[in-house]
Amino acid sequence: MSKIHVSTTVNGDPVDFLCDPRETLLDCLRDKLALTGAKEGCGTGDCGACSVEVDGRLVCSCLMLGAEANGKSIATVEGIADGDTLHPLQEKFIDYAALQCGICTPGILVAAKNLLEKNPDPTEEEVRYWLAGNLCRCTGYDKIIKAVMDTAADMREAS
Template sequence: MSKVHVTTTVNGDEMEFLCDPRETLLDSLRDKLNLTGAKEGCGTGDCGACSVTLNGRLVCSCLVLGVEAEGQEIGTIEGIANGDELHPLQKKFIEHAALQCGVCTPGILVATKSLLEKNPNPTETEVRYWLAGNLCRCTGYDKIIRAVMDTAADMREAS
């Protein structure tokens, strides 16, 4: 089977790669572009560990083909920090101890950043609903929810 040439923008940088037409975006990101933050937890779109944004829309990269990235804009966990400065969500996750093993954390951070961009003033119920597609097997969700709510409050105060 012949490889397909894909040109895409990832975290603001134009990138190119060759992939098998059946290869997932997750595999393309990890194996072709060395962006290993997104994790494969289930391979069926049920856990959210592979969450990225595709043209601003939250998606499970295990359910998207790499060839579908052609001409698209992708956001990954690697693009959340601003250089050496952590994103406010990352800081709050550390402050609230909202992570343990780290498999789910990149997907949860991408998802919650996406939420806060769409709704900078979410209720706790909205945060819980938004994160319903992200499974964490190590910790309760309480610390995660508190970190997101605290970040939202800080971001509102700063603006």
């Protein structure tokens, strides 16, 4: 099977890689680009552990082919922090103990950041709705929701 050449931008950096036509974006990120933050929880798009942004849109990377990333801009959990400085969401997740095993956390962080970029003043109901595609079996959701809501409030105050 011939490989497909993909030119894309990942976390602001231009990258090129070769992939099989049937290889998922998740596999390309993890195996070709060594970006292992996104996790494969289900492989069917039901758990959200592999969530990334593609051209600003939240996507389950296990459902997208790597070849489809050609010419697109991808944002992963590795791109959320600014160098050694954690994103406010990451700080709040630590403050609220909104993570445990870490399988769901990258996808939830990407989804929450995507929400706050689109809606900097979400209601609790909106946060719960936006994160409904991300399953967590360890923490429950209250700490996660509180961390996102508190981040939103802090970010509004800072602007």
